[in-house]
Every structure is written in structure tokens, then in C-alpha cells.
Amino acid sequence: MRPFEYRRATKPSDISAADRIIAGGTNILDLMKLEVEVPAQIIDINPLGMTEISEIDGGLRIGAMVRNTDCAADARVRRDYPLLARAILAGASPQLRNRATTGGNLCQRTRCSYFMQPEARCNKRDPGTGCDALHGVNRSHAIFGASENCIATYPGDMAVALLALGASVEILGRTGTRSVPIGDFHRLPEHQPAKDNLLEPGELISSVTLPPAMGGAQIYRKVRDRSSFAFALVSVAAAITIADGRIRHAALAFGSVAHKPWQDPAVETALVGQEPSLKLFAQAADLLVGKAKAQSGNAFKIPLLRRALIAVLSEATNTEA
Amino acid sequence: MSCNPPAKFTVNGMARTYTGDPRRSLLDFLRDDLGLCGTKKGCDHGQCGACTVIVDGRRINSCLTLAIMQHGSEITTIEGLGEPDHLSALQRAFIKHDGFQCGYCTPGQICSATAMLEELAQGWPSHVSADLQHIKLSDDELRERMSGNLCRCGAYSNIIAAIREITEATP
Numbered sequence: 001m002r003p004f005e006y007r008r009a010t011k012p013s014d015i016s017a018a019d020r021i022i023a024g025g026t027n028i029l030d031l032m033k034l035e036v037e038v039p040a041q042i043i044d045i046n047p048l049g050m051t052e053i054s055e056i057d058g059g060l061r062i063g064a065m066v067r068n069t070d071c072a073a074d075a076r077v078r079r080d081y082p083l084l085a086r087a088i089l090a091g092a093s094p095q096l097r098n099r100a101t102t103g104g105n106l107c108q109r110t111r112c113s114y115f116m117q118p119e120a121r122c123n124k125r126d127p128g129t130g131c132d133a134l135h136g137v138n139r140s141h142a143i144f145g146a147s148e149n150c151i152a153t154y155p156g157d158m159a160v161a162l163l164a165l166g167a168s169v170e171i172l173g174r175t176g177t178r179s180v181p182i183g184d185f186h187r188l189p190e191h192q193p194a195k196d197n198l199l200e201p202g203e204l205i206s207s208v209t210l211p212p213a214m215g216g217a218q219i220y221r222k223v224r225d226r227s228s229f230a231f232a233l234v235s236v237a238a239a240i241t242i243a244d245g246r247i248r249h250a251a252l253a254f255g256s257v258a259h260k261p262w263q264d265p266a267v268e269t270a271l272v273g274q275e276p277s278l279k280l281f282a283q284a285a286d287l288l289v290g291k292a293k294a295q296s297g298n299a300f301k302i303p304l305l306r307r308a309l310i311a312v313l314s315e316a317t318n319t320e321a
Numbered sequence: 322m323s324c325n326p327p328a329k330f331t332v333n334g335m336a337r338t339y340t341g342d343p344r345r346s347l348l349d350f351l352r353d354d355l356g357l358c359g360t361k362k363g364c365d366h367g368q369c370g371a372c373t374v375i376v377d378g379r380r381i382n383s384c385l386t387l388a389i390m391q392h393g394s395e396i397t398t399i400e401g402l403g404e405p406d407h408l409s410a411l412q413r414a415f416i417k418h419d420g421f422q423c424g425y426c427t428p429g430q431i432c433s434a435t436a437m438l439e440e441l442a443q444g445w446p447s448h449v450s451a452d453l454q455h456i457k458l459s460d461d462e463l464r465e466r467m468s469g470n471l472c473r474c475g476a477y478s479n480i481i482a483a484i485r486e487i488t489e490a491t492p
Binding site for chain 1 (some may be wrong): 322324325326342343344346353365366367370373379381382386387389390392402410413437440443444445446447448450453454464465466468469
């Protein structure tokens with residue numbers, strides 16, 4: 001690990017544009033040990049509080065420093081947003097969830113193995129050096145939204161659920177606060193893969209807000225190489241309501257398939273107003289994966305995502321095979 | 322706001338102060354500075370759980386947090402749970418059920434399981450809980466909740482037997 005200066009924030013304005021923020025530390029310390037992250041200044045935001053989950057406008061506001069464990073265990077989250085609890089519980093290990101925070105989880109970095117090896121070429125870690133993943137081992141990489149500069153995926157589970165639930169992210173900067181839909185928070189790599197999300201230097205996530213719960217079926221399905229403590233190969237988050245035998249509302253989000261949690265409004269549009277059936281679900285899944293583009297080593301993700309979506313829609317609507 | 326401020330915290334009830342290089346992990350501080358070598362370094366990347374300790378009642382990976390970040394914390398290591406002449410109930414159960422072979426992962430397993438039993442008592446759900454509200458205890462629940470602790474000897478079945486003895490003894 002490279003040397004750095006450490007300070008404890010006592011108020012948000014202590015954070016300068018030159019600081020790298022540490023919250024739970026479970027991702028950044030790992031990357032600092034690998035010398036993938038080499039910050040000169042670290043600011044610890046643990047003293048800032050932001051650990052409350054409060055009710056607001058019929059929804060919930062989750063403070064940025066709420067630990068993943070506390071969010072998943074919260075009675076209101078379990079009752080009204082089971083999708084969020086399920087997604088958090090599907091990620092990492094209990095020890096990591098006890099430290100990991102809501103804001104930090106959104107800011108976690110890709111697990112692309114070339115990004116994590118300083119000796120490999122990586123435009124995300126060292127802009128302009130190239131991408132060894134393009135022609136390397138890329139079974140975990142993107143099938144949507146990749147560029148010739150970067151094919152890495154956003155690896156998290158929580159943000160995928162938050163996207164399907166229509167959450168927003170509150171960001172605190174030196175000039176005030178702004179709120180952005182979670183779908184706009186993470187970005188695609190395009191020509192700037194080093195930038196994971198739209199946080200500017202010195203900015204801080206202060207909270208995540210969930211709109212009022214919709215009820216209905218909420219399902220998070222994570223497909224991975226082993227059944228616990230592994231990142232997703234693909235994941236599907238779904239919030240579905242049915243009225244009069246037809247799909248009234250369908251919110252879907254997909255994880256580990258792009259540089260950001262992925263959404264496709266056309267797929268949701270194809271489902272809304274229709275009677276649930278396997279034929280309908282297959283059409284919707286075909287619409288989704290029809291736009292996918294495999295890398296050299298991850299073509300398996302396309303039928304995997306197709307089957308995962310059909311299975312989730314069937315479960316959410318009690319549609320038998 | 323000073324640079325590299327001292328961190329004051331307790332380890333197994335004793336007051337400690339850390340004032341060194343901010344790069345020191347809590348794990349290295351416990352082992353190298355305090356000589357509490359029960360806590361083990363396995364992967365040093367939060368993947369194996371050998372370094373698990375209990376901070377403010379929560380199990381965490383001591384390799385993925387800094388000593389300087391522990392200001393105000395109460396830390397418990399395996400040495401704080403029990404010693405050869407006064408073992409904790411879980412330590413006795415691990416011996417009774419042969420819940421280890423080489424023993425390297427064992428302090429982490431026992432710290433992890435000790436805090437896990439408290440999580441169960443609080444009614445926290447897990448990935449395998451069929452119902453998020455009412456947790457039905459099963460071996461699958463215990464396995465999922467212990468998935469942050471690897472055992473390369475493969476003593477898993479006996480680890481689960483040792484933990485089950487405690488959960489069955491607790492009403």
C-alpha cells in the first residue's frame with residue numbers, strides 16, 4: 001500500500017476535491033493493497049453520522065452510512081421493499097455487509113481482473129493504456145453498453161434492486177445538494193471508462209431515497225458460480241403488480257451485464273397491460289437479449305439472462321411452465 | 322482537522338491507542354503490535370474470514386479496516402472470548418465436535434459464529450430465508466450465515482454440528 005495522509009471528517013465541508021473518501025473501506029482498502037487505488041489523502045466519513053433510515057413522503061430515506069446489514073434487517077425494508085433486502089443479502093459475506101455502507105456500495109468498483117492487476121493494461125485504472133479484457137478472459141464482462149475502451153461491469157446487487165424500485169441518490173457538494181435518479185448515477189464507459197459514476201471530486205452521497213412501496217411481487221434472482229459469497233454472472237430484479245389478470249406495472253433491472261445496472265424500458269412496455277404467459281415472457285426476454293452483444297468469452301450470459309428473466313417473471317406472476 | 326490523529330479504542334476491555342502509520346490494518350495491529358496472534362491472516366483481502374473479530378458487537382474482517390479508523394470502538398478477539406482454562410461454550414463445542422483440523426481458520430470461525438448467534442437472536446434474515454420476517458433455523462441457514470469463513474481442511478460439517486449444539490441449547 002502506498003503512503004497516504006488520513007483525516008477524520010467532522011462535517012461534510014471538510015471534504016476537499018483532493019480527498020478520497022473512506023466509509024466501510026471493504027472495497028477501497030482491498031484496491032489500495034493491490035495498488036490499484038493510490039490515494040495521497042484519505043478522509044474518513046464514519047464520524048459524520050448519516051446512519052438513519054427515516055420515513056419521507058410515503059417512502060424511505062436511507063442514510064449513506066447505513067450499513068448493508070442494517071438496511072437488510074430494517075423492518076420497513078423487509079416489509080415494503082423485500083427486493084432491496086434480498087439483493088443486499090445475496091451479496092458478499094456477513095462480515096463485509098456489517099462494514100459496507102449504502103453510499104459506499106453504490107461506489108464500489110468493477111471486479112474486472114485486469115482492472116485489479118496493476119501490470120495489466122486498463123483504461124479504467126490507467127486511461128489511455130488499452131483494455132486487456134477485450135481479448136482476454138472476459139466471461140464476467142458486459143453484454144450491454146460496452147465500448148472499445150472498456151467492457152467491465154458494475155458488480156453490485158443492491159443498486160440493481162434500487163433501480164427496479166425507482167430510487168434516487170442525494171449528493172452533497174460544496175455548493176449544495178442535488179438528487180439524481182439511480183439510473184443516471186452510474187454511467188456507461190464510452191470514452192471515459194475511468195469515471196464510474198457522476199460524482200465529482202469532493203462530492204459525497206448523503207442518502208438514497210425510495211419512493212412509496214408499490215406492493216405486488218418483488219424478486220431478486222442472482223445467478224453465480226457458487227451459491228454464496230460470489231459476484232453475479234447475471235442478476236434480475238423485478239417488481240411486478242397484477243390487476244384484473246393483467247400486468248399493471250413491471251419494473252425490471254439487470255445486474256453484472258453492463259458498466260451500470262441495466263434497464264430496458266421497451267421490455268417493461270411489452271409486458272404492461274398483457275396477460276401473463278410463458279409466450280409473453282419469452283417475447284419480452286427475446287426483446288431484451290436481442291440487443292445484447294457478447295465478448296469473446298461470455299456468450300453464455302445471453303441465454304442465461306434470457307432464462308433468468310423468464311423464470312423471474314413466471315415466479316412473480318405464478319405462471320406455470 | 323488534524324492529519325493522522327490518534328485512535329483510542331478498547332481491545333478485549335483494555336484501553337489502547339494507535340498513533341502509527343495510517344496504513345496499518347486492524348489485523349496487523351492486533352497481531353504485530355499487541356501480540357494477539359489468535360486472529361489469523363489468511364488472504365488479507367476479505368475473502369477467507371480467518372481475521373474475523375467482533376467490533377461493537379459486529380463481526381468484521383480485521384484485514385479490511387485500518388487501526389486508525391477504530392477510534393471509539395470496542396474490539397473483541399478470540400482471546401477475549403475464552404482462554405484454555407475458561408473456554409466459551411462455542412469453543413467447547415468446536416472441541417467436542419472436532420470442528421477443525423489444522424486450526425488456522427478456527428479463531429475466525431468462532432468469532433464469526435459467536436456474533437452470528439447474536440444476529441440470529443435479533444431475527445436478521447439471510448439469503449436462504451424463505452420468509453424475511455420469520456427465520457426458521459436450519460443447517461442451510463447456518464451454512465449461508467457462515468459463508469464468510471472458509472476452511473481449507475473442509476471441517477464444515479463438524480463446524481455446523483458445533484454451532485448447532487449451541488443453537489439447540491438456546492431456547
